[in-house]
Amino acid sequence: MLTLVTLGYSWSCAVYPYKPCRSCRGFGSFRSPLLRAIRLCRRCNGTGRTLRAGRRAYNTCLRTRRSYRDLRDRDRRDDNR
Secondary structure, eight states: OHHHHHHHHHHHHHOOOEEOTHHHHHHHHEEEETTTTTTOOTTTTTTEEEHHHHHHHHHHHHHHHHHHHHHHHHHHHHHHH
């Protein structure tokens, strides 16, 4: 059962990597309380979307794997010289 839930969440993060911003509720802007001016959300930079936690973890793992692979390939090239 846990495997099924994990696979479902992984699929969901792959298909829908963004979620609505918690701060602006997905609108991307606020109304200022004093002057009623429209301001962009600081958290999402006005897009209304933020990256999901599962996708953020996947991106971190992918970035770490790529940097390790590049380091390993660089060491191989240095050894062949």
